[in-house]
Amino acid sequence: MHSEQRAPLTLTFAAIYGLLFLHLPILLIFLYAMTTEERTFQFPPPGLTLKWFAVAWNRADIWPPLYLSLQVAAISTALALILGTLVAAAMTRTRFFGRDQVSLLILLPIALPGIVTGISLRAAFDLADIPFSYWTIVMGHATFCIVVVYNNAIARLRRSSPALIEASMDLGANSLQTFRHVILPNLATALMAGGMLAFALSFDEIIVTTFTAGQQTTLPIWMFNELIRPHQRPVTNVAAIIVMCITFVPILGAYYLTRDTQDTAGSGK
Amino acid sequence: MNAPAAAILPGRGGLFGGLSDLFWRNPRLLLLFMLLPPVLWLGIVYIGSLLALLVQSFFSIDEFSGLVNREFTLKTYAELLHPANLDIILRTVSMAALVTVASAIIAFPIALYAARHARGRWKVLFYLGVMLPLWSSYLVKIYAWKLILAKEGILNWFLAKLHMTWLLEAWLAMPVVGGNSLTISYTGTFIVFVYVWLPFMILPMQASLERVPASMLEASADLGAAPRQTLWHVLLPLALPGVIAGSIFTFSLTLGDYIIPQIIGSSRLFIGQAVYTLQGTAGNIPLAAAFAVVPIVVMLVYLAIAKRMGAFDAL
Secondary structure, three states, X not given: OOOOOOOOHHHHHHHHHHHHHHHHHHHHHHHHOOEOOOOOOOOOOOOEOOHHHHHHHHOOOOXXXXXXXXXXXXXXXXXXXXXXXXXXXHHHOOOOOOHHHXXXXXHHHHHOOHHHHHHHHHHHHHHOOOOOOHHHHHXXXXXXXHHHHHHHHHHHHHHOOHHHHHHHHHOOOXXXXXXXXXXXXXXXXXXXXXXXXXXXXXXXXXXXHHHHOOOOOOHHHHHHXXXXXXXXXXXXXXXXXXXXXXXXXXXXHHHXXXXXXXXXXXXXX | OOOOOOOOOOOOOHHHHHHHHHHHHOHHHHHHHHHXXXXXXXXXXXXXXXXXXXXXHOOEEOOOOOXXXXXXXXXXXXXXXXXXXHHXXXXXXXXXXXXXXXXXXXXXXXXXXXXXXXXXXXXXXXXXXHHHHHHOOHHHHHHHHHHHXXXXXXXXXXXXXXXXXXXXXXXXXXXXXXXXXXXXXXXXXXXXXXXXXXXXXXXXXXXXXXXXXXXXXXXXHHOOOOHHHHHHHHHHHHHHHHHHHHHHHHHHHHHHOOHHHHHOOOOOOOHHHHHHHHHOOOOOHHHHXXXXXXXXXXXXXXXXXXXXXXXXXXX
Protein backbone atom coordinates (compact mmCIF):
# COMPACT_ATOMS: atom_id res chain seq x y z
CA MET A 1 0.00 0.00 0.00
CA HIS A 2 1.27 3.42 -0.78
CA SER A 3 1.76 6.19 1.68
CA GLU A 4 -0.25 9.27 0.89
CA GLN A 5 2.27 11.99 1.43
CA ARG A 6 5.29 12.53 -0.78
CA ALA A 7 8.47 10.89 0.24
CA PRO A 8 10.86 13.00 2.30
CA LEU A 9 13.78 14.26 0.28
CA THR A 10 16.38 12.36 2.26
CA LEU A 11 14.56 9.12 1.60
CA THR A 12 14.36 9.79 -2.11
CA PHE A 13 18.04 10.61 -2.33
CA ALA A 14 19.03 7.62 -0.25
CA ALA A 15 16.94 5.36 -2.45
CA ILE A 16 18.31 6.75 -5.70
CA TYR A 17 21.91 6.71 -4.53
CA GLY A 18 21.42 3.18 -3.28
CA LEU A 19 20.19 2.16 -6.71
CA LEU A 20 23.12 3.89 -8.38
CA PHE A 21 25.47 2.08 -6.02
CA LEU A 22 24.00 -1.16 -7.30
CA HIS A 23 24.54 -0.31 -10.94
CA LEU A 24 27.71 1.74 -11.18
CA PRO A 25 30.16 -1.15 -10.81
CA ILE A 26 28.52 -2.96 -13.70
CA LEU A 27 28.77 0.13 -15.89
CA LEU A 28 32.45 0.29 -15.10
CA ILE A 29 32.92 -3.15 -16.60
CA PHE A 30 31.73 -1.78 -19.91
CA LEU A 31 34.13 1.09 -19.63
CA TYR A 32 37.09 -1.10 -18.82
CA ALA A 33 36.37 -3.41 -21.74
CA MET A 34 37.38 -0.57 -23.99
CA THR A 35 40.50 0.66 -22.28
CA THR A 36 43.81 0.59 -24.07
CA GLU A 37 45.69 -0.24 -20.88
CA GLU A 38 46.20 -3.97 -20.71
CA ARG A 39 47.93 -4.68 -17.46
CA THR A 40 46.48 -2.48 -14.76
CA PHE A 41 43.09 -1.11 -13.80
CA GLN A 42 44.06 2.46 -14.30
CA PHE A 43 41.38 5.08 -14.01
CA PRO A 44 40.67 7.17 -16.01
CA PRO A 45 41.48 4.82 -18.88
CA PRO A 46 44.32 6.22 -20.99
CA GLY A 47 42.44 5.59 -24.20
CA LEU A 48 39.39 3.88 -25.60
CA THR A 49 39.40 1.16 -28.21
CA LEU A 50 37.16 -1.60 -29.45
CA LYS A 51 39.97 -3.94 -30.34
CA TRP A 52 39.50 -6.16 -27.31
CA PHE A 53 36.24 -7.47 -28.69
CA ALA A 54 38.10 -8.72 -31.75
CA VAL A 55 40.88 -10.13 -29.57
CA ALA A 56 38.34 -11.99 -27.46
CA TRP A 57 36.67 -13.35 -30.58
CA ASN A 58 39.98 -14.74 -31.77
CA ARG A 59 41.13 -16.17 -28.49
CA ALA A 60 40.90 -19.92 -28.62
CA ASP A 61 40.36 -20.53 -24.94
CA ILE A 62 37.08 -18.65 -24.58
CA TRP A 63 34.94 -20.62 -27.00
CA PRO A 64 35.00 -24.14 -25.50
CA PRO A 65 33.98 -22.93 -22.02
CA LEU A 66 31.24 -20.84 -23.59
CA TYR A 67 29.86 -23.82 -25.49
CA LEU A 68 30.09 -26.03 -22.44
CA SER A 69 28.23 -23.51 -20.32
CA LEU A 70 25.50 -23.17 -22.93
CA GLN A 71 25.11 -26.94 -23.23
CA VAL A 72 25.07 -27.55 -19.48
CA ALA A 73 22.59 -24.73 -18.99
CA ALA A 74 20.31 -26.05 -21.71
CA ILE A 75 20.23 -29.61 -20.39
CA SER A 76 19.88 -28.58 -16.75
CA THR A 77 17.02 -26.29 -17.70
CA ALA A 78 15.27 -29.06 -19.58
CA LEU A 79 15.64 -31.44 -16.64
CA ALA A 80 14.54 -28.81 -14.17
CA LEU A 81 11.51 -27.94 -16.29
CA ILE A 82 10.29 -31.52 -16.31
CA LEU A 83 10.95 -32.24 -12.64
CA GLY A 84 9.83 -28.82 -11.44
CA THR A 85 6.54 -28.93 -13.31
CA LEU A 86 5.82 -32.45 -12.11
CA VAL A 87 6.34 -31.56 -8.50
CA ALA A 88 4.45 -28.26 -8.84
CA ALA A 89 1.50 -30.11 -10.31
CA ALA A 90 1.62 -32.59 -7.47
CA MET A 91 1.82 -29.94 -4.80
CA THR A 92 -0.92 -27.67 -6.10
CA ARG A 93 -4.09 -28.89 -4.64
CA THR A 94 -3.66 -32.23 -3.06
CA ARG A 95 -2.89 -32.63 0.58
CA PHE A 96 -0.76 -35.63 1.17
CA PHE A 97 1.39 -36.97 3.88
CA GLY A 98 4.80 -35.31 3.82
CA ARG A 99 3.75 -32.29 1.78
CA ASP A 100 5.62 -29.78 3.92
CA GLN A 101 8.69 -31.95 3.86
CA VAL A 102 8.64 -32.10 0.07
CA SER A 103 8.33 -28.33 0.04
CA LEU A 104 11.39 -28.04 2.22
CA LEU A 105 13.24 -30.58 0.11
CA ILE A 106 12.69 -28.51 -3.01
CA LEU A 107 13.82 -25.35 -1.28
CA LEU A 108 16.89 -26.81 0.37
CA PRO A 109 19.37 -26.78 -2.54
CA ILE A 110 19.04 -23.06 -2.81
CA ALA A 111 18.57 -22.33 0.88
CA LEU A 112 21.75 -23.94 2.10
CA PRO A 113 25.01 -22.18 1.25
CA GLY A 114 26.42 -23.15 -2.12
CA ILE A 115 29.55 -24.57 -0.64
CA VAL A 116 27.54 -27.07 1.35
CA THR A 117 25.81 -28.26 -1.82
CA GLY A 118 29.10 -28.32 -3.66
CA ILE A 119 31.04 -30.29 -1.16
CA SER A 120 28.15 -32.67 -0.45
CA LEU A 121 27.94 -33.52 -4.13
CA ARG A 122 31.68 -33.95 -4.26
CA ALA A 123 31.68 -36.16 -1.18
CA ALA A 124 28.85 -38.22 -2.64
CA PHE A 125 30.57 -38.64 -6.00
CA ASP A 126 33.70 -39.66 -4.16
CA LEU A 127 31.92 -42.25 -2.05
CA ALA A 128 30.08 -43.64 -5.06
CA ASP A 129 33.21 -43.55 -7.20
CA ILE A 130 31.53 -41.55 -9.94
CA PRO A 131 34.11 -39.72 -12.04
CA PHE A 132 33.61 -36.01 -12.47
CA SER A 133 32.34 -35.20 -15.86
CA TYR A 134 29.90 -33.18 -17.87
CA TRP A 135 27.02 -35.11 -16.31
CA THR A 136 28.05 -34.40 -12.73
CA ILE A 137 27.90 -30.70 -13.54
CA VAL A 138 24.44 -31.16 -15.03
CA MET A 139 23.28 -33.09 -11.97
CA GLY A 140 24.35 -30.30 -9.67
CA HIS A 141 22.78 -27.57 -11.75
CA ALA A 142 19.50 -29.37 -12.35
CA THR A 143 19.08 -29.85 -8.61
CA PHE A 144 18.91 -26.22 -7.71
CA CYS A 145 17.22 -25.13 -10.91
CA ILE A 146 14.22 -27.24 -9.92
CA VAL A 147 13.17 -24.73 -7.28
CA VAL A 148 13.20 -21.84 -9.75
CA VAL A 149 10.89 -23.66 -12.13
CA TYR A 150 8.79 -24.90 -9.23
CA ASN A 151 8.16 -21.38 -7.89
CA ASN A 152 6.98 -20.13 -11.23
CA ALA A 153 4.89 -23.16 -12.08
CA ILE A 154 3.14 -23.33 -8.75
CA ALA A 155 2.37 -19.61 -8.74
CA ARG A 156 0.62 -20.04 -12.06
CA LEU A 157 -1.08 -23.30 -11.13
CA ARG A 158 -2.50 -21.79 -7.97
CA ARG A 159 -4.19 -19.13 -10.01
CA SER A 160 -5.70 -21.46 -12.56
CA SER A 161 -9.05 -23.02 -11.96
CA PRO A 162 -9.46 -26.80 -11.55
CA ALA A 163 -12.87 -26.48 -13.15
CA LEU A 164 -11.16 -26.12 -16.52
CA ILE A 165 -9.67 -29.57 -16.28
CA GLU A 166 -12.94 -31.11 -15.22
CA ALA A 167 -14.77 -29.32 -18.00
CA SER A 168 -12.26 -30.56 -20.51
CA MET A 169 -12.66 -34.14 -19.36
CA ASP A 170 -16.44 -33.81 -19.33
CA LEU A 171 -16.26 -32.81 -22.94
CA GLY A 172 -14.50 -36.05 -23.72
CA ALA A 173 -10.82 -35.27 -23.76
CA ASN A 174 -8.43 -37.75 -22.26
CA SER A 175 -5.53 -36.74 -20.03
CA LEU A 176 -3.06 -36.13 -22.81
CA GLN A 177 -5.46 -33.96 -24.77
CA THR A 178 -6.38 -32.06 -21.65
CA PHE A 179 -2.75 -31.52 -20.90
CA ARG A 180 -1.93 -30.37 -24.40
CA HIS A 181 -4.91 -28.15 -25.04
CA VAL A 182 -5.92 -26.85 -21.65
CA ILE A 183 -3.20 -27.08 -19.04
CA LEU A 184 -0.11 -26.39 -21.12
CA PRO A 185 -1.31 -23.14 -22.73
CA ASN A 186 -2.15 -21.88 -19.28
CA LEU A 187 1.23 -22.82 -17.93
CA ALA A 188 3.26 -21.90 -20.99
CA THR A 189 4.42 -18.42 -20.05
CA ALA A 190 5.13 -19.39 -16.46
CA LEU A 191 7.21 -22.34 -17.64
CA MET A 192 9.05 -20.20 -20.12
CA ALA A 193 9.80 -17.67 -17.42
CA GLY A 194 10.97 -20.39 -15.05
CA GLY A 195 13.05 -21.98 -17.76
CA MET A 196 14.70 -18.71 -18.64
CA LEU A 197 15.54 -18.01 -15.03
CA ALA A 198 16.89 -21.53 -14.62
CA PHE A 199 19.03 -21.03 -17.71
CA ALA A 200 20.45 -17.79 -16.38
CA LEU A 201 21.07 -19.37 -12.99
CA SER A 202 22.83 -22.37 -14.44
CA PHE A 203 24.86 -20.35 -16.94
CA ASP A 204 26.26 -18.14 -14.22
CA GLU A 205 26.80 -20.82 -11.60
CA ILE A 206 30.31 -21.03 -10.18
CA ILE A 207 30.10 -21.96 -6.53
CA VAL A 208 28.81 -25.49 -6.95
CA THR A 209 30.36 -26.03 -10.38
CA THR A 210 33.94 -25.78 -9.16
CA PHE A 211 33.21 -28.77 -6.98
CA THR A 212 31.39 -30.90 -9.51
CA ALA A 213 33.50 -30.21 -12.58
CA GLY A 214 36.50 -32.40 -13.14
CA GLN A 215 38.65 -31.16 -15.95
CA GLN A 216 35.81 -29.35 -17.60
CA THR A 217 35.83 -25.58 -17.72
CA THR A 218 32.59 -23.70 -17.91
CA LEU A 219 32.66 -20.02 -18.69
CA PRO A 220 32.36 -18.94 -15.04
CA ILE A 221 35.23 -21.27 -14.13
CA TRP A 222 37.26 -19.74 -16.94
CA MET A 223 36.47 -16.27 -15.62
CA PHE A 224 37.37 -17.34 -12.12
CA ASN A 225 40.77 -18.50 -13.25
CA GLU A 226 41.25 -15.27 -15.13
CA LEU A 227 40.41 -13.33 -12.00
CA ILE A 228 43.11 -15.10 -10.05
CA ARG A 229 45.74 -15.11 -12.78
CA PRO A 230 44.83 -12.37 -15.24
CA HIS A 231 45.98 -12.88 -18.77
CA GLN A 232 44.69 -9.96 -20.74
CA ARG A 233 42.51 -7.95 -18.41
CA PRO A 234 40.28 -6.21 -20.96
CA VAL A 235 39.50 -9.59 -22.51
CA THR A 236 38.13 -10.71 -19.15
CA ASN A 237 35.93 -7.63 -19.25
CA VAL A 238 34.71 -8.58 -22.70
CA ALA A 239 33.90 -12.07 -21.43
CA ALA A 240 32.07 -10.45 -18.52
CA ILE A 241 30.00 -8.43 -20.97
CA ILE A 242 29.18 -11.58 -22.95
CA VAL A 243 28.07 -13.33 -19.75
CA MET A 244 25.96 -10.38 -18.75
CA CYS A 245 24.25 -10.20 -22.13
CA ILE A 246 23.54 -13.92 -22.16
CA THR A 247 21.95 -13.77 -18.71
CA PHE A 248 20.33 -10.35 -19.21
CA VAL A 249 18.13 -11.45 -22.08
CA PRO A 250 16.42 -14.38 -20.30
CA ILE A 251 15.85 -12.29 -17.19
CA LEU A 252 14.13 -9.52 -19.08
CA GLY A 253 12.21 -12.10 -21.05
CA ALA A 254 11.03 -13.80 -17.89
CA TYR A 255 10.03 -10.48 -16.40
CA TYR A 256 7.96 -9.47 -19.41
CA LEU A 257 6.32 -12.85 -19.61
CA THR A 258 5.03 -12.70 -16.06
CA ARG A 259 4.76 -8.98 -15.60
CA ASP A 260 1.01 -8.83 -15.40
CA THR A 261 0.66 -11.61 -12.95
CA GLN A 262 0.85 -11.43 -9.23
CA ASP A 263 4.10 -13.26 -8.78
CA THR A 264 6.54 -11.74 -11.21
CA ALA A 265 9.29 -14.11 -12.15
CA GLY A 266 12.63 -13.61 -10.50
CA SER A 267 11.47 -11.88 -7.37
CA GLY A 268 13.25 -14.38 -5.28
CA LYS A 269 16.43 -16.20 -6.06
CA MET B 1 -21.14 -43.79 -5.53
CA ASN B 2 -18.26 -45.61 -7.15
CA ALA B 3 -19.29 -48.69 -9.05
CA PRO B 4 -16.02 -49.71 -10.63
CA ALA B 5 -17.41 -52.92 -12.08
CA ALA B 6 -20.23 -51.50 -14.22
CA ALA B 7 -19.24 -48.59 -16.41
CA ILE B 8 -22.22 -46.74 -17.74
CA LEU B 9 -20.38 -45.33 -20.72
CA PRO B 10 -17.75 -47.23 -22.69
CA GLY B 11 -14.28 -46.38 -21.51
CA ARG B 12 -12.05 -44.13 -23.57
CA GLY B 13 -10.05 -46.15 -25.98
CA GLY B 14 -6.35 -46.25 -26.59
CA LEU B 15 -3.41 -46.11 -24.27
CA PHE B 16 -3.89 -42.55 -23.11
CA GLY B 17 -7.58 -43.02 -22.75
CA GLY B 18 -6.97 -45.98 -20.51
CA LEU B 19 -4.38 -44.09 -18.55
CA SER B 20 -6.74 -41.13 -18.17
CA ASP B 21 -9.41 -43.34 -16.71
CA LEU B 22 -6.93 -44.98 -14.42
CA PHE B 23 -5.68 -41.65 -13.11
CA TRP B 24 -9.17 -40.28 -12.76
CA ARG B 25 -10.26 -43.20 -10.64
CA ASN B 26 -7.07 -43.26 -8.64
CA PRO B 27 -5.93 -39.71 -8.11
CA ARG B 28 -3.36 -40.98 -5.66
CA LEU B 29 -1.76 -42.90 -8.48
CA LEU B 30 -1.42 -39.75 -10.52
CA LEU B 31 0.02 -38.01 -7.51
CA LEU B 32 2.56 -40.76 -7.08
CA PHE B 33 3.51 -40.65 -10.73
CA MET B 34 4.00 -36.90 -10.62
CA LEU B 35 5.80 -36.88 -7.33
CA LEU B 36 8.13 -39.80 -7.76
CA PRO B 37 10.73 -38.57 -10.29
CA PRO B 38 11.47 -35.22 -8.64
CA VAL B 39 11.43 -36.60 -5.12
CA LEU B 40 13.65 -39.49 -6.13
CA TRP B 41 16.01 -37.14 -7.86
CA LEU B 42 16.19 -34.68 -4.99
CA GLY B 43 16.24 -37.43 -2.44
CA ILE B 44 19.03 -39.41 -4.02
CA VAL B 45 21.13 -36.65 -5.46
CA TYR B 46 20.70 -33.98 -2.84
CA ILE B 47 19.76 -35.58 0.46
CA GLY B 48 22.05 -38.47 -0.35
CA SER B 49 24.90 -36.02 -0.82
CA LEU B 50 24.15 -34.23 2.42
CA LEU B 51 24.18 -37.55 4.22
CA ALA B 52 27.43 -38.45 2.50
CA LEU B 53 28.84 -35.18 3.79
CA LEU B 54 27.67 -35.92 7.28
CA VAL B 55 29.11 -39.41 7.13
CA GLN B 56 32.43 -38.10 5.85
CA SER B 57 32.64 -35.65 8.72
CA PHE B 58 32.70 -38.54 11.13
CA PHE B 59 35.64 -40.13 9.40
CA SER B 60 39.16 -38.94 9.96
CA ILE B 61 42.29 -38.59 7.98
CA ASP B 62 45.39 -40.48 8.85
CA GLU B 63 48.15 -37.88 9.15
CA PHE B 64 50.90 -40.15 7.94
CA SER B 65 49.38 -41.79 4.92
CA GLY B 66 46.99 -39.02 3.95
CA LEU B 67 44.25 -41.56 3.39
CA VAL B 68 40.78 -41.26 4.78
CA ASN B 69 40.19 -43.61 7.65
CA ARG B 70 36.61 -44.79 7.34
CA GLU B 71 35.85 -45.41 10.96
CA PHE B 72 33.44 -43.51 13.11
CA THR B 73 35.25 -40.97 15.24
CA LEU B 74 34.75 -37.54 16.69
CA LYS B 75 38.38 -36.63 16.19
CA THR B 76 37.67 -34.45 13.19
CA TYR B 77 35.14 -32.37 15.07
CA ALA B 78 37.63 -32.03 17.91
CA GLU B 79 40.05 -30.61 15.37
CA LEU B 80 37.57 -27.85 14.71
CA LEU B 81 38.19 -26.61 18.21
CA HIS B 82 41.85 -25.86 17.55
CA PRO B 83 42.53 -22.12 17.88
CA ALA B 84 43.34 -21.68 14.20
CA ASN B 85 40.13 -23.32 13.09
CA LEU B 86 38.04 -21.59 15.72
CA ASP B 87 39.51 -18.34 14.42
CA ILE B 88 38.24 -19.13 10.96
CA ILE B 89 34.75 -19.85 12.24
CA LEU B 90 34.59 -16.74 14.39
CA ARG B 91 35.95 -14.59 11.58
CA THR B 92 33.31 -15.85 9.18
CA VAL B 93 30.43 -15.50 11.60
CA SER B 94 31.38 -11.94 12.58
CA MET B 95 31.77 -10.94 8.96
CA ALA B 96 28.36 -12.44 8.21
CA ALA B 97 26.79 -10.49 11.06
CA LEU B 98 28.39 -7.20 10.02
CA VAL B 99 27.43 -7.68 6.39
CA THR B 100 23.85 -8.42 7.41
CA VAL B 101 23.57 -5.30 9.52
CA ALA B 102 25.16 -3.09 6.88
CA SER B 103 23.02 -4.39 4.04
CA ALA B 104 19.91 -3.96 6.17
CA ILE B 105 20.79 -0.32 6.74
CA ILE B 106 21.57 0.39 3.10
CA ALA B 107 18.66 -1.61 1.77
CA PHE B 108 16.06 0.01 3.99
CA PRO B 109 15.69 3.37 2.18
CA ILE B 110 15.63 1.65 -1.19
CA ALA B 111 13.03 -0.86 -0.08
CA LEU B 112 10.96 1.78 1.68
CA TYR B 113 10.92 4.09 -1.29
CA ALA B 114 10.19 1.33 -3.77
CA ALA B 115 7.44 -0.14 -1.61
CA ARG B 116 5.56 2.93 -0.51
CA HIS B 117 6.46 5.93 -2.59
CA ALA B 118 7.32 4.78 -6.09
CA ARG B 119 4.52 4.82 -8.59
CA GLY B 120 4.04 3.84 -12.20
CA ARG B 121 7.18 4.11 -14.23
CA TRP B 122 9.35 4.61 -11.15
CA LYS B 123 8.07 1.42 -9.62
CA VAL B 124 9.04 -0.56 -12.69
CA LEU B 125 12.40 1.19 -12.73
CA PHE B 126 13.06 0.30 -9.13
CA TYR B 127 11.93 -3.25 -9.64
CA LEU B 128 14.16 -3.81 -12.65
CA GLY B 129 16.88 -1.81 -10.97
CA VAL B 130 16.99 -4.32 -8.15
CA MET B 131 16.31 -7.46 -10.20
CA LEU B 132 18.99 -6.93 -12.80
CA PRO B 133 21.91 -6.68 -10.38
CA LEU B 134 20.42 -9.61 -8.49
CA TRP B 135 20.57 -11.83 -11.53
CA SER B 136 23.65 -10.46 -13.21
CA SER B 137 26.67 -12.62 -12.99
CA TYR B 138 28.16 -13.07 -9.57
CA LEU B 139 31.72 -13.19 -10.83
CA VAL B 140 31.20 -10.10 -12.93
CA LYS B 141 30.12 -8.19 -9.86
CA ILE B 142 33.18 -9.27 -7.91
CA TYR B 143 35.40 -8.42 -10.84
CA ALA B 144 33.83 -4.96 -11.05
CA TRP B 145 34.82 -4.32 -7.45
CA LYS B 146 38.31 -5.55 -8.12
CA LEU B 147 38.51 -2.82 -10.72
CA ILE B 148 37.10 -0.21 -8.41
CA LEU B 149 39.18 -0.99 -5.36
CA ALA B 150 42.47 -1.36 -7.23
CA LYS B 151 45.22 1.03 -6.24
CA GLU B 152 45.07 2.76 -9.61
CA GLY B 153 41.31 2.38 -9.88
CA ILE B 154 38.41 4.74 -9.70
CA LEU B 155 38.02 4.89 -5.94
CA ASN B 156 41.56 6.07 -5.33
CA TRP B 157 41.34 8.46 -8.24
CA PHE B 158 38.16 9.92 -6.81
CA LEU B 159 39.64 10.31 -3.35
CA ALA B 160 42.76 11.88 -4.82
CA LYS B 161 40.62 14.44 -6.64
CA LEU B 162 38.94 15.29 -3.35
CA HIS B 163 42.33 15.34 -1.61
CA MET B 164 41.05 12.75 0.82
CA THR B 165 43.59 10.01 0.23
CA TRP B 166 44.85 10.56 3.75
CA LEU B 167 41.48 9.33 4.99
CA LEU B 168 41.84 6.06 3.14
CA GLU B 169 45.38 5.62 4.35
CA ALA B 170 44.34 6.29 7.93
CA TRP B 171 41.62 3.69 7.61
CA LEU B 172 43.96 1.16 6.07
CA ALA B 173 46.42 1.72 8.88
CA MET B 174 43.91 0.51 11.44
CA PRO B 175 44.65 -2.90 12.89
CA VAL B 176 41.82 -5.26 12.01
CA VAL B 177 39.91 -3.61 9.19
CA GLY B 178 42.90 -2.26 7.36
CA GLY B 179 45.58 -3.82 5.29
CA ASN B 180 48.06 -3.01 2.62
CA SER B 181 45.43 -1.97 0.17
CA LEU B 182 41.69 -2.15 -0.11
CA THR B 183 41.83 -5.29 -2.14
CA ILE B 184 43.75 -7.11 0.58
CA SER B 185 41.79 -6.03 3.60
CA TYR B 186 38.68 -7.01 5.46
CA THR B 187 37.17 -3.69 4.48
CA GLY B 188 37.34 -4.62 0.82
CA THR B 189 35.82 -8.04 1.48
CA PHE B 190 33.10 -6.40 3.54
CA ILE B 191 32.21 -3.89 0.83
CA VAL B 192 31.99 -6.56 -1.84
CA PHE B 193 29.87 -8.81 0.35
CA VAL B 194 27.44 -5.99 1.06
CA TYR B 195 27.26 -5.09 -2.62
CA VAL B 196 26.67 -8.61 -3.87
CA TRP B 197 24.02 -9.54 -1.30
CA LEU B 198 22.20 -6.22 -1.26
CA PRO B 199 19.46 -7.21 -3.74
CA PHE B 200 18.74 -10.30 -1.64
CA MET B 201 18.04 -8.03 1.28
CA ILE B 202 16.03 -5.45 -0.65
CA LEU B 203 13.42 -7.77 -2.12
CA PRO B 204 11.99 -9.40 1.03
CA MET B 205 12.14 -6.04 2.81
CA GLN B 206 10.23 -4.41 0.02
CA ALA B 207 7.63 -7.16 0.00
CA SER B 208 7.01 -6.87 3.71
CA LEU B 209 6.98 -3.07 3.67
CA GLU B 210 4.37 -3.19 0.95
CA ARG B 211 2.14 -5.25 3.18
CA VAL B 212 2.03 -2.69 5.97
CA PRO B 213 -1.40 -1.12 5.69
CA ALA B 214 -1.41 2.63 5.24
CA SER B 215 -4.18 2.88 7.80
CA MET B 216 -1.72 1.89 10.52
CA LEU B 217 0.57 4.75 9.66
CA GLU B 218 -2.30 7.18 9.41
CA ALA B 219 -3.64 6.04 12.75
CA SER B 220 -0.25 6.58 14.28
CA ALA B 221 -0.09 10.08 12.86
CA ASP B 222 -3.62 10.76 14.08
CA LEU B 223 -2.59 9.77 17.57
CA GLY B 224 0.07 12.45 17.47
CA ALA B 225 3.26 10.69 16.46
CA ALA B 226 5.87 12.58 14.48
CA PRO B 227 6.93 10.88 11.22
CA ARG B 228 10.14 9.69 12.83
CA GLN B 229 8.25 8.11 15.70
CA THR B 230 5.87 6.42 13.31
CA LEU B 231 8.83 5.02 11.44
CA TRP B 232 10.49 3.71 14.55
CA HIS B 233 7.52 2.46 16.53
CA VAL B 234 5.08 1.35 13.86
CA LEU B 235 6.67 0.78 10.48
CA LEU B 236 9.86 -0.93 11.56
CA PRO B 237 8.28 -3.51 13.88
CA LEU B 238 5.70 -4.37 11.23
CA ALA B 239 8.40 -4.72 8.60
CA LEU B 240 10.69 -6.73 10.82
CA PRO B 241 9.74 -10.17 9.39
CA GLY B 242 10.89 -8.97 5.98
CA VAL B 243 14.13 -7.67 7.41
CA ILE B 244 14.79 -10.98 9.07
CA ALA B 245 13.87 -12.89 5.93
CA GLY B 246 16.41 -10.84 4.00
CA SER B 247 18.97 -11.34 6.71
CA ILE B 248 18.64 -15.09 6.34
CA PHE B 249 19.96 -14.80 2.81
CA THR B 250 22.80 -12.43 3.55
CA PHE B 251 23.90 -14.36 6.60
CA SER B 252 23.78 -17.75 4.96
CA LEU B 253 25.41 -16.60 1.75
CA THR B 254 28.27 -14.94 3.58
CA LEU B 255 28.82 -17.97 5.78
CA GLY B 256 29.41 -20.22 2.84
CA ASP B 257 31.19 -18.00 0.38
CA TYR B 258 34.70 -18.84 -0.68
CA ILE B 259 35.14 -16.86 -3.84
CA ILE B 260 34.82 -13.29 -2.62
CA PRO B 261 37.38 -13.61 0.18
CA GLN B 262 39.76 -15.27 -2.23
CA ILE B 263 39.60 -12.54 -4.83
CA ILE B 264 39.29 -9.55 -2.53
CA GLY B 265 40.62 -10.28 0.89
CA SER B 266 43.59 -11.00 3.04
CA SER B 267 45.10 -14.44 3.09
CA ARG B 268 43.35 -15.32 6.31
CA LEU B 269 40.75 -17.93 5.58
CA PHE B 270 36.99 -17.96 5.84
CA ILE B 271 34.97 -21.11 6.33
CA GLY B 272 34.26 -21.48 2.63
CA GLN B 273 37.90 -21.12 1.70
CA ALA B 274 38.88 -23.57 4.42
CA VAL B 275 36.49 -26.13 2.97
CA TYR B 276 37.71 -25.45 -0.55
CA THR B 277 41.39 -25.77 0.23
CA LEU B 278 40.93 -28.75 2.51
CA GLN B 279 39.11 -30.83 -0.03
CA GLY B 280 41.37 -29.73 -2.85
CA THR B 281 45.03 -30.37 -2.67
CA ALA B 282 45.04 -31.46 0.96
CA GLY B 283 42.49 -34.18 0.26
CA ASN B 284 41.29 -33.85 3.84
CA ILE B 285 37.65 -34.39 3.06
CA PRO B 286 36.62 -35.28 6.64
CA LEU B 287 37.82 -31.96 8.00
CA ALA B 288 36.35 -30.14 5.02
CA ALA B 289 33.05 -31.88 5.72
CA ALA B 290 33.25 -30.96 9.39
CA PHE B 291 33.84 -27.34 8.43
CA ALA B 292 30.90 -27.48 6.03
CA VAL B 293 28.63 -28.76 8.79
CA VAL B 294 29.27 -25.58 10.78
CA PRO B 295 27.29 -23.29 8.44
CA ILE B 296 24.49 -25.84 8.35
CA VAL B 297 24.22 -25.86 12.13
CA VAL B 298 24.48 -22.07 12.36
CA MET B 299 21.81 -21.65 9.71
CA LEU B 300 19.50 -24.15 11.39
CA VAL B 301 19.73 -22.18 14.62
CA TYR B 302 19.25 -18.91 12.75
CA LEU B 303 16.29 -20.29 10.83
CA ALA B 304 14.68 -21.49 14.05
CA ILE B 305 14.98 -18.02 15.55
CA ALA B 306 13.76 -16.44 12.34
CA LYS B 307 10.76 -18.72 12.21
CA ARG B 308 9.84 -17.72 15.72
CA MET B 309 9.99 -14.08 14.72
CA GLY B 310 7.66 -14.69 11.82
CA ALA B 311 10.12 -14.31 8.98
CA PHE B 312 8.83 -17.34 7.11
CA ASP B 313 5.57 -15.62 6.38
CA ALA B 314 7.52 -12.86 4.70
CA LEU B 315 9.61 -15.07 2.45
